[in-house]
Amino acid sequence: MGSTTVLLYSACPREGSTPEEARSALTLGRATAASLGGDLEWFLLGAKPSDAEAIAAEQGVARLHHCAAPELGADTQVAALEAFCAAHAPRIILFCQDFDSRVVAPRLAGRLGAGVVMNAVAIETGEALRVTASAFGGDTRGVYEFTGDGTAVIGLQPNACLPEAAESPSAPESCAFETDLGAVGERIVVIEAASSEGPRLEEAEIIVSGGRGLGASENYHWIEELAEALGGMAGASRPIVDEGWTDASHQVGLTGRITRPALYLAAGISGASQHMAGCGAAKAIAAINKDPDAAIFRYARYGIVGDCLEILPELVRAAKEQRHE
Ligand SMILES: Cc1cc2nc3c(=O)[nH]c(=O)nc-3n(C[C@H](O)[C@H](O)[C@H](O)COP(=O)(O)OP(=O)(O)OC[C@H]3O[C@@H](n4cnc5c(N)ncnc54)[C@H](O)[C@@H]3O)c2cc1C
Structure with a gap:
């Protein structure tokens, strides 16, 4: 076998703090590196x-490797990683899976002639x-x-493991990595950046989510009000985002945020597997659905069979009262 280094790659588009997913990926990377008898390294590109x-x-x-880059388009990231791999040849490159890495990881694997597995939840080393x-x-x-013993590219699901400090x-x-990224031409041009101000759903302790069972966009405010009254954040299923009831x-879910709150309250959501992929790791799920056979009740610890448009206003009232007591 060649190098035994396990490398976590993180793109850092702006200054701020390390997202929780990176700590979780580092914990999994540390266990993998230890079982290979190698080192855990971390490559940060950007700020x-x-x-x-x-x-770290x-x-x-x-x-801890750092490479400054003014722009973090997919082509820039692939070029920087390719140069890094040429210099350091890690055995495993881990990505915290998000929208960008779904594009970058397979392209990097293509450039390296390496295998790639996305949506990974566990890694085993042995023979x-x-x-x-x-x-x-x-x-x-x-x-x-x-x-073979070439580089393996792995995209980790955000809830793959709980972060734990090293013993x-x-x-x-600290190592500075330098490569000339000036000549990289980006093939995808961002015409409008998504707003990412404020707290992130991925880190919320309480999430109140609404789905098509809300009936109409004007009812989504019940989700926002209950989330606020409980000190949590508002979530949504994909169809109502597609309909524009709230933003992406x-x-x-699978193509949205992967969350891990203490409480996930789903109102008017059927519990399709693609939705559950984003909330199944919640400590407790509570569901309101008028269909007693809805799939969401298979996952819910607490369930209310009923009309969410009658129940949500009651919950908002009760939560507000509780706050003022
Ligand atoms: C590749 C792919 C990726 C996807 N990614 C995602 C994703 O990231 N996130 C996601 O959410 N979906 C995703 N989907 C879509 C997913 O398969 C489901 O279609 C979607 O989650 C259903 O949304 P919903 O539960 O809001 O709507 P529905 O399935 O229509 O369910 C509405 C529910 O509300 C209940 N209801 C109706 N009226 C009321 C009422 N008055 N009170 C209480 N309950 C009521 C109904 O009984 C029903 O259970 C994806 C699909 C594909 C194919």
Whole structure:
């Protein structure tokens, strides 16, 4: 086998702090590196998060690589990673799966002639490198085996593992990585950047989500009001985002946000696997649905069979009263 390094790659488009998914990926990467007898490294492209060194120390990262890049289009990211791999040849490159990495990881694998597995939830090393990945929106799992000892590219589901600090944290070696990205031509041009101000659904402790059962866009305010009254955030199923009842930053599911709240309250949501892929890791799910056979009740710890348009106003009233007591 060649290099035993496990590398987490993070694109950092703006200054800020490290997202929780990266800590979780570092924890999984550390266990994988240990089982290979190698090191965990972290490559940051773009603006270095203010807490990167502290998180790297906490997670047992041996080397923290940073490369500044003014733009973080997909072609720039692929070029930077290709140059990094030419210099360091990691055994495994981990991506925290998000919209960008779904584009970047397979393209990088193509450039490297490497295998790629996305939606990974577990990694096993032994005689062969095996990756378990979720498929069909979380309905099933597939196990993939990487052959050969070249680089393996793996996209991790955000809820693949819970972050845990290393037993003996120690400061990482900081390494600047330089490569000329000036000549990279971006094939996808962003004409309007999505707004990403404010708190993120992925980190919310309480989420109140609405679906098509709300009946009409003017009823979505009940979801927002209840979320606010409970000190949480508002979510949505994909059809109502597609209909424009709320914007895409609220979409929970396979093609939306992957969340892990303490409480996920779903109102008028059927519980399709693609939706559950984004909330199935909640500690408790509560559901309101007028159909007692709705799939969501298979996942819910608490269920109310009834009309959400009657129940939501009651819950809003009760939550507001509770707040003022
Ligand atoms: C590739 C792919 C990716 C997808 N990604 C996503 C994703 O990221 N997120 C996502 O959400 N979906 C996603 N979908 C769509 C998904 O398959 C479902 O179609 C969608 O989740 C259904 O949304 P819904 O539950 O709001 O609507 P519906 O399935 O129409 O369910 C509405 C529910 O509301 C109930 N209801 C109706 N009226 C009331 C009432 N008055 N009170 C209470 N309950 C009521 C009904 O009984 C029903 O259970 C994806 C699909 C595909 C193929």
